[in-house]
Structures are given as C-alpha cells and as structure tokens.
Amino acid sequence: MSEARVTRLLMISPDSMVTPDQLVRNVQTMAPGINVKETCYGCLAESDARTMEVVIAKVREQYRNEVFSKVRGFPVGDPRRCRAQHGTRPGFAQLEAEWATLPLIQSALDAIDAGDTDYDTPVEKKPLPVRELKQISEAFR
C-alpha cells in the first residue's frame, strides 16, 4: 500500500450525540500533520500512514462504538469524487444506507461491551414441501 497518503472516512452513528464539528475539532488535535475536513456524516481525515494509525487508535478509544471508519480511495476534496462538481457518485447511496444501519451496529457493540455476548444463531427457513402446500390448498376446497 502507498505510504504517502492515507485518507479515512469517519462516520458518526446517527444515535450518537457527537456532532461533526466536535469530531473535527478533536481529531485535528490528535496528531500533528493530520488534515481534517468536516462532512455531513462526520469527517474525512488525511495524513501519512503512521499518523493515521495513531489517530484511528485515538478515535476508537474516545468514540468507541459511536464513530465508524474505513479507508477512502480518493484524496480529500478530489474533484473527481466531489459531489458539488457533477453530483454524487454511486457509492454515496451505499454510504447513506450503511449510515442508517449504524445504530443497530452500535447497539450490538455496546451489548458486547456490557458482557452480553450471546446471540441467536440464525435458523434458515426452508420452503414448504409441495406435499404440505397441496394439503393446505385442498383444505380450502
């Protein structure tokens, strides 16, 4: 991976009380040489790989289950990705959908932190055997 630049997307769960503005101001102080840009969902952060490691560790520590993150391919403010230039790229709708799901993930992580690590293993539903469907249908006659 390129060592020159790492761009990260930091997204605040909709259930969190943290605002993008607060997040930006805090992230900016986490390490020297970090470039942060506020967005509607949180912020974009950019630095070299080593600085980013420090920043991400701090973000995880301070906003444990409230802020989520992934790497972003394009640099901050890149006109090719910028929404203002020609409208949203396809990934925008996906991010929007993932953002809407974050409260569920946040609550699941909170439960694990609280020691509640049990979960129901999903049971796969099988289609009704044709014979049974036939019996049901015949009952309607």
Next chain:
Amino acid sequence: MKVFIDPPNSMILFDLVERFGHEPLSSMALIQEKVDNIEVDMPPMNVTLDDVVKGLKYAGVEVPSGIRGRLAIWGPMIEAADAAIIIDNPPFSFGCVGCDRSNELTKYLIKRRKIPTLTVQYPNDEEEAKTMVGQIRDFLGGLKQ
C-alpha cells in the same frame, strides 16, 4: 490476518474487521494506489484498460468489461486473503458492488480458495444486529494471528 470483505467497499465490515484486530482488504486501498500513482494529469477513474485486460484471468472476453474490471481489482485481493466475511443480503450495494454478476463470481472465487469464510445475514433489527456482530467477533477471534 488479511480478511477479504464482501461487499469489498462496506464501511461496516471494514470497521468491524479492523476493530476486532485484523486487516481488512478493501477495494478503496487499491483504488488509492491507482489514484496516486498513475502519472497522468487525470488518471482514469478506478481502473485502466490494462486492468480490464488483466481481468481476463477471471472471466472470458464474452463477459462484459465492467465485470472484468471489477474482478481485476478483487481477484488478487481474494488470492491474498487468509479469510473472508460475506454479507449475504446487503440492501446497499451500489457503486463498485453494483454489478450482480460480479458479486456472484466474487463469492464463488472465495469459496474456491477454501479459506475460512463467514457468511452473515444483513440485520433488520437489534437482535439480528447482535447476531451479525457476534458472529463476526467470534469468527475473527478464532482466526490465528
């Protein structure tokens, strides 16, 4: 361990894999290299003609170019992965995961590698979210570092 995530651009999967101590392999990181390292004024978006030709390794010429271009990025990642996590029914899969045939082929290529793989269902409520996150945590915890 290197964990391939499917959808390969999912923020939730990327975050959870990293949170639970492993290295997520993502299409974003590969795109970054292309964006930064192609020395032309405005590099082609996401993939180049050469990439699409490299995609012939995974799918023949009669397969649409968009599938070959995607596989040219994901194929090597699957080959490099030690494990994989798949969300089976994500309602959100736009952008690079926008092609259903590419996504089917990706799942197949993961299966063929015979690496530890976890398939989870996308959650609709808190209970299901607990299941998904719990399964991912247990799976990643069980992988040897």
Next chain:
Amino acid sequence: MTIRIAQLSCGTEYSGVQYEIESAARSVGAKIVYPDVSYDQVKNALERFGFTPKSPQLQLMIARAVSIADGLYDADAVFITTCFRCAEAALVRNELRRFIQENTRLPVVTYSFTERLKASQLLTRMEALVTIVSRKELLARERQTGITAGLDSGSSTTKCVIMENNKIIGKAWTASGDVVQCATEVLEEAMKMAGIEFKQIEAIGTTGYGRFTLGTHFNAKLVQEELTVNSKGAVWLADRQRGEATIIDIGGMDNKAITVRDGVPDNFTMGGICAGASGRFLEMTARRLKVPIDQLGAYAVKGNWVNAKMNSYCSVFGIQDLVTTLGAGKSFEDVAAAACHSVAEQVYEQQLQEVDVRHPIIEVGGTSLNAGLVKAIGEVLGEPPIVPPDSQYIGAVGGALLSSGCL
C-alpha cells in the same frame, strides 16, 4: 452556457471508460453530471418504474432516470450507457431510454461500450446532443433562403448541393479521396449546374467526417455533425418537416437510426464498428460479383434472398458464403438479394432495437439508391420506407438549409 448531459450508466468506471466519456463531453462544451438520488429514492423509483434488476447499479440508474423524469433534477440531455454484452443492462438501458422519452422532451442517446471505448467514438454523438440543445432555433428552420451550399464529406462519397430560395439548383457527388480536393470538385460541378459563381454563395454548411477541415478551408458559416444535419435534410427532402418520423441512414462506413419530432432528433443510435452493416458490404459484394455497384440493387430486386444461404454477417465470411453459393449454381439475383437482406437484418438487429420506430420510416444515404436494400429494409420492418428524391444528398441539403439560418 455549458450543456449538462446527465449520465445514466453501469460499469463505466470499472471498464476504465469514464474518463473518455467525460473528455468527449468536455470537448464539445458539455459537462457530464449524475443526478443526485438518496437511498430511499432508489426504493421508491423501483416501485414506480416497475422493473427491479438484480444489479444495484442498474437500480440506481433507474432512480436517476426517475429523478430526471419527475423534474427533480435539471439536465439538458441524457446519455444512457452500459457494458456491451450485459443482457440485464441492455434491458434496462432500452426501457430507460423509452421512459425518458415518454416523460421528458430531452434528447437521449444510448450506447453500449467495451473497455476499448475512446472519446473520439463518442464525439459525434455528444456533439449532436449539444447541437440539439444549443441550436434549437436554428434546427427549427424549415425553409432555405438566399443562395447557400452544403458540403457533406462522407467516408465513401463527397456531396455538394446548392440551394436558392428553398429549391435545389445544383448538385454533384464524387468518391471520397482528398477531403478538400473532392469538395472543391463537387462544389465547382454543382455551381456549374446552378449557373452561379462562388462569390454568389452567401453561406456554406459542412458536415460529415471532413466537416472541420472543409469548414476552415471554405470559411463555412455552419460546421455541424451529421446526425442533426442529415435529419433536417431528410425531412426537408421527404417533405415531412412536421410530426414524427424515423430516419434510417445507411452510409458507407456507419449507419444511423434517428427518431425525429418536427425534424429535430430526440433519439439516435449510430453504428460503425462492423463493415457488414454498412454500404461497404454492398460495395464489396458488387466487386466480388463483378457487377457495377449501381446495378446491384436491380439484380437484388429480382432475386430471393432465401435461396442464397448466408451463415455470417461478416464482410469477409459473409461474402465468402455468397461466392460459394454462386459456385453452387444459384443466380446472381438471389445472391445480390441475400447481400441486401444481410445488411438490412443487421441494421435492424443492431440499430433499430435501440430506438422506438416511428412512422413514417424515411430511408436515406447513398445506399438508399439501391432498390434491393430498400426492398430488404421494407421486408425486415414490415412496411416500405419512404425514399425521397436526392436521398443521397441529405447531408448536403441539411448543410445548405441550416447554413441559410446563419445569414
């Protein structure tokens, strides 16, 4: 004013062609834009549209189209493009094109690309979209005024028409060679026929592949792509300036299917990668049969294509089939008819599936002089097309007509 072309697409970024699309648009003064849609809009749009493709990117395409149709997003033209050979995308591409046409008055062009797409292949299409949007008033012109000339520098032939007060007073054509030399030749011949001198010509309009070179050389008042110019020429010649029509223009190198409303294209497709679907195939057939090209049609009309078996549309293998058939004792007429039928079928399969055929059908271009091809097109489409007089001069007539609007 920058023309905003809304791109509805799947696969462009992962085929490495997005940059080519954007540079084609930029080079004609347009900008590619993507209609903004939210995740919820995608769900609602799919319900409204009624077709839910498996591929999410195609779902997004539908949502973007619905956003344009509902007037939520402002665009001047629509470019719908998907990967070549993707069946699911081909269905969506065509249905969205129809949907946009039913719900808006925006010009639409569809295109299926491979990873080899280069900006130059899209130039004419993008230029046409821009012309339709930015030259609305000029394109509305139905009468030629003054003395003007149109020069159409095509891949096979170069044509010139001189018009005066809405009448053709001079015309000439020659096989294409050196662009300027051929144009000068036909212009002189047409002037001779019209009985006028160069200085009397008030405006010149150029079109076709050599339009830019000729435009500079002759200081033309109008230099415009052949999709809009040919459409105007076709409806003028066929006297169908009002209402709807489909124009089928099979040229020497590429073929076009254009639907028009009041003479202005609102949807078009353009082929150009296969010689088998062009006039070139008929030229090669004539040469192989040792028949003059202008007599091929007469032979074909008398023949029956069913008698000559062709296993390929290809200009190499298809013609080989014809020669083999001839060797088996079949008649020249049947073989000529089969060649014409092959071109008609290919145009039907490649071009006419991408537009909704409107009536009447006007067949133009050099190949429309071939009665065998006209018959074959009629058979394939189920109705005989209108072939206006001087149908090979559409580009030149369009050039003369439109350039008079620049006076």
